[in-house]
Amino acid sequence: xxxxxxDVMSAPAPPPPRGSAYERFRTRAWLIVFGAIVVVAxxxxxxxxxxxxxxxxxxxxxxSACPILLAGLGGLxxxxxxxVNIGLEGQMLMGTWGAAYFTYWYGPWxxxxxxxxxxxxxxxxxxxATITFGVDHIVSGVAINIIGLGATQFLAEAYFSDLQNGGPxxxxxxxxxxxxxxxxxxxxxxxxxxxxxxxxxxxxGFLGALTARVSVMTVIIxxxxxxxxxxxxxxxxxxxxRSCGESPVAAESLGVNVYRYKYIxxxxxxALAGLGGAFLALVASSGFVTNQSGGRGYIxxxxxxxxxxxxxxxxxxxxxxxYTDALRLRTPSAVHALLLLVALFLFAYAAxxxxxxxxxxxxxxxxxxxxxxxWFLLTDTVPREFTGMTPYVVTLLVLSLASQRLRMPAxxxxxxxxxxxx
Amino acid sequence: xxxxxxIGFAVLxxxxxxxxxxxxTSLVIVATGSESGVGDFWxxxxxxxxxxxxxxxxNQTGMIYLSAVAAAVGFRMGLFNIGVExxxxxxxxAAASFAGGAFLPGFLNVFVSxxxxxxxxxxxxxxxxxxxxxxxxxxVISTIMLNAIAGILIGYLIDQYGIHGGNSVxxxxxxxxxxxxxxxxxxxxxxxxxxxxxxxxxxxxxxxVLLNRTRFGFDLRATGASQTAAVASGIKVNRMVFISMxxxxxxxxxxxxxxxxxxxxxxxxxFQAGLGFTGIAVALLGRNQPVGMVFGALLFxxxxxxxxxxxxxxxxxxxxxxxxxxxxxxxxxxAYELVRRARVRIEQRAVAQAPxxxxxxxxx
Numbered sequence: 001x002x003x004x005x006x007d008v009m010s011a012p013a014p015p016p017p018r019g020s021a022y023e024r025f026r027t028r029a030w031l032i033v034f035g036a037i038v039v040v041a042x043x044x045x046x047x048x049x050x051x052x053x054x055x056x057x058x059x060x061x062x063x064s065a066c067p068i069l070l071a072g073l074g075g076l077x078x079x080x081x082x083x084v085n086i087g088l089e090g091q092m093l094m095g096t097w098g099a100a101y102f103t104y105w106y107g108p109w110x111x112x113x114x115x116x117x118x119x120x121x122x123x124x125x126x127x128x129a130t131i132t133f134g135v136d137h138i139v140s141g142v143a144i145n146i147i148g149l150g151a152t153q154f155l156a157e158a159y160f161s162d163l164q165n166g167g168p169x170x171x172x173x174x175x176x177x178x179x180x181x182x183x184x185x186x187x188x189x190x191x192x193x194x195x196x197x198x199x200x201x202x203x204x205g206f207l208g209a210l211t212a213r214v215s216v217m218t219v220i221i222x223x224x225x226x227x228x229x230x231x232x233x234x235x236x237x238x239x240x241x242r243s244c245g246e247s248p249v250a251a252e253s254l255g256v257n258v259y260r261y262k263y264i265x266x267x268x269x270x271a272l273a274g275l276g277g278a279f280l281a282l283v284a285s286s287g288f289v290t291n292q293s294g295g296r297g298y299i300x301x302x303x304x305x306x307x308x309x310x311x312x313x314x315x316x317x318x319x320x321x322x323y324t325d326a327l328r329l330r331t332p333s334a335v336h337a338l339l340l341l342v343a344l345f346l347f348a349y350a351a352x353x354x355x356x357x358x359x360x361x362x363x364x365x366x367x368x369x370x371x372x373x374x375w376f377l378l379t380d381t382v383p384r385e386f387t388g389m390t391p392y393v394v395t396l397l398v399l400s401l402a403s404q405r406l407r408m409p410a411x412x413x414x415x416x417x418x419x420x421x422x
Numbered sequence: 423x424x425x426x427x428x429i430g431f432a433v434l435x436x437x438x439x440x441x442x443x444x445x446x447t448s449l450v451i452v453a454t455g456s457e458s459g460v461g462d463f464w465x466x467x468x469x470x471x472x473x474x475x476x477x478x479x480x481n482q483t484g485m486i487y488l489s490a491v492a493a494a495v496g497f498r499m500g501l502f503n504i505g506v507e508x509x510x511x512x513x514x515x516a517a518a519s520f521a522g523g524a525f526l527p528g529f530l531n532v533f534v535s536x537x538x539x540x541x542x543x544x545x546x547x548x549x550x551x552x553x554x555x556x557x558x559x560x561x562v563i564s565t566i567m568l569n570a571i572a573g574i575l576i577g578y579l580i581d582q583y584g585i586h587g588g589n590s591v592x593x594x595x596x597x598x599x600x601x602x603x604x605x606x607x608x609x610x611x612x613x614x615x616x617x618x619x620x621x622x623x624x625x626x627x628x629x630x631v632l633l634n635r636t637r638f639g640f641d642l643r644a645t646g647a648s649q650t651a652a653v654a655s656g657i658k659v660n661r662m663v664f665i666s667m668x669x670x671x672x673x674x675x676x677x678x679x680x681x682x683x684x685x686x687x688x689x690x691x692x693f694q695a696g697l698g699f700t701g702i703a704v705a706l707l708g709r710n711q712p713v714g715m716v717f718g719a720l721l722f723x724x725x726x727x728x729x730x731x732x733x734x735x736x737x738x739x740x741x742x743x744x745x746x747x748x749x750x751x752x753x754x755x756x757a758y759e760l761v762r763r764a765r766v767r768i769e770q771r772a773v774a775q776a777p778x779x780x781x782x783x784x785x786x
Contacts, residue, residue, distance in 0.1 A: 084562075086504075086562065086566070125752070129752055129755070129756055133755075133756040133759050133760065134759050135752075135755045135756055135759055136755070138502045138504070138562055139706055139751075139755050140752060140755070142504065142699065142702055142703070142706075142751070143703070143706075143748050143749075143751040143752040143755070144748070144752070145699070146699065146703060146744060146747060146748035146751065147744070147745055147748030147749060147752070148748075149744060150741050150742070150743075150744025150745045150747070150748055151450075151744075151745055151748075153739065153741035153744065154450070154454075154739045154741040154742045154744070154745060155454070157739035157741065158454040158456065158738075158739060159454070168739070295570055298566050298567075298570065299570075301563070301566070302563070302566075302567065305563060383578055383582075385574050385575075385577055385578035385581075386574075386578070388574050389570075389571050389574045389575070392567040392568075392570045392571045392574075393567075393571065395563070395567050396553070396559070396564060396567050396568075396571075399553070399557070399559045399560075399563065399564065400553050400557040400559050401557075
């Protein structure tokens with residue numbers, strides 16, 4: 001078991017667990033990514049909205065996606081062990097305060113640790129209620145969100161009011177985390193991006209955003225994604241943790257300490273949400289304000305569901321949600337181009353469904369696509385607010401239209417008591 | 423003896439929870455090293471409220487209670503309507519828009535607006551209900567999403583069609599004939615108790631009757647107690663889910679109406695957000711019982727109203743009572759679970775000690 005694990009760690013691409021099926025899946029994934037780039041590039045050329053793949057937009061998208069992704073990964077850890085954590089929002093808020101306090105006194109690196117620790121406290125509290133005391137997961141999550149909001153407001157007023165740059169509801173001017181830039185490469189890429197060549201400039205824009213002014217935190221988050229998928233899917237620790245989410249009874253009968261694994265999962269979950277809060281306070285803006293998460297914990301949860309309880313799926317969903325957010329804030333005109341993009345994707349999806357002989361869903365998708373196309377052709381702008389709805393509407397649509405393709409852990413959200421294996 | 427013990431068990435958990443919440447709050451205040459100290463804090467919170475605060479407590483209790491009932495309708499059958507917040511925002515906005523338009527005279531306007539609030543709240547909850555019954559989408563996730571969508575949608579609509587003044591925006595003020603006067607128990611300066619707060623009383627009685635005196639209420643409780651048993655006895659669970667979602671949303675639509683017709687007269691900055699989540703907390707605290715939730719609502723309204731004095735008299739932030747409230751909710755559900763386990767143990771022991779019980783047949 002351990003030799004497999006070390007192999008996986010040393011090799012950049014994990015060896016396929018099931019031979020050709022996995023190969024095929026990987027090829028198809030790359031084809032989809034490439035196809036998506038071509039479609040986006042085409043939309044850019046057709047609509048003249050160069051901003052939709054500019055390096056600046058992509059950078060803003062990554063900035064918006066990071067806290068969502070951290071919350072999503074937090075949800076992933078917890079739900080993979082069978083604990084639904086809607087307290088992510090409250091844990092994230094605890095993280096914003098922890099980040100601000102510890103950064104002010106000890107610098108940003110300790111600030112990150114403080115944020116993780118405060119989030120982890122929230123996670124532990126959730127664990128205590130749901131695992132030890134068998135409280136309903138949703139109930140406990142709601143309570144933690146109330147406590148998180150109240151605690152950060154109270155603590156901010158108690159500790160930040162008298163500080164320089166501080167106030168009862170905020171603390172600004174915190175030391176930032178360092179940025180990484182590859183000067184020549186990024187200049188060259190941004191230059192290439194400015195040429196507006198079909199496909200090439202679009203890829204350059206994406207890479208350009210990844211090579212200039214990248215926060216260290218973003219790199220850390222990428223590391224967390226890799227670490228998460230390695231730990232949960234390629235180690236025996238991960239297998240045991242996930243078995244607690246699939247069938248705790250079976251896990252216990254095989255000698256797994258279910259409570260311990262659930263506690264670990266929920267604590268990590270809270271810590272990740274706390275780091276998400278740190279990202280908001282230290283990277284996305286230069287300070288703390290109360291209620292800074294603004295529902296991102298919930299969007300993270302949505303991203304995790306949209307991503308089918310898988311790390312890379314969560315990354316993809318977070319990027320999509322972050323992208324719409326970035327576009328909304330930057331250039332409302334570009335949002336209009338997005339309509340055409342959505343229409344084309346729906347048509348592609350409809351065609352694929354038709355190919356798979358799923359007539360009804362193909363027709364529904366086709367009609368939806370037609371609707372978006374008409375919307376694109378008949379209007380000139382999209383109200384800013386509608387873009388803000390995107391993550392929520394997309395999640396509802398995905399849940400209601402593709403719920404057969406989603407698979408959550410079998411024992412997710414169920415209360416488990418030690419010894420109930422009978 | 424038996425009923426006495428049952429009442430004891432029922433009261434035990436909330437009392438423990440409130441004590442734990444008080445201890446946790448005191449601990450937080452001590453830990454942050456406030457100059458005023460714990461003694462001052464409890465002195466202020468537990469002092470006799472002024473006339474003005476008394477009126478405020480009554481008004482808030484009504485609204486919080488409505489919100490709690492809205493949540494409890496779902497909770498009683500194991501349905502987690504987290505979306506009370508979005509439903510009452512949508513209901514309030516729709517009713518305010520209609521009432522502000524003054525299409526109808528006087529109290530007819532009020533009545534129709536109330537109906538609109540109920541219908542819109544129910545429809546918004548119905549989306550989650552339909553998604554749950556036809557597509558199997560968890561109502562927890564869908565109502566969270568609908569909360570966010572409601573906020574954005576209202577923001578857009580009010581920005582498009584509302585009245586802009588200064589840097590705020592609101593719906594049209596309702597005509598004087600449609601404003602519902604309240605009753606001032608003290609002098610006029612201390613404020614009025616809103617007449618429409620009576621809705622809370624009626625809804626509370628209605629909820630009790632529904633639960634205990636109707637077939638639907640029985641089915642509701644049966645489904646909540648055991649879904650498999652409910653299905654086996656012929657209850658159409660999907661239909662129950664959808665209807666209770668509609669009722670829940672309908673009641674949610676009414677939450678802000680007392681304040682709207684009694685004091686605010688327009689939807690804008692005056693809208694009191696957050697009552698939906700408070701209601702969920704109170705429903706949990708009151709164990710989804712019509713009477714229990716009255717005490718819960720009263721406690722929450724009392725804490726919030728009294729905390730306003732903190733900012734004036736001490737250096738303790740008023741948000742500390744949010745910690746009290748959150749801890750109380752968490753503690754109460756934990757306490758209920760512990761009390762339940764204890765009761766099961768006691769009952770099991772009683773059964774084990776009872777003479778000549780054919781245990782074999784029971785376990786088979």
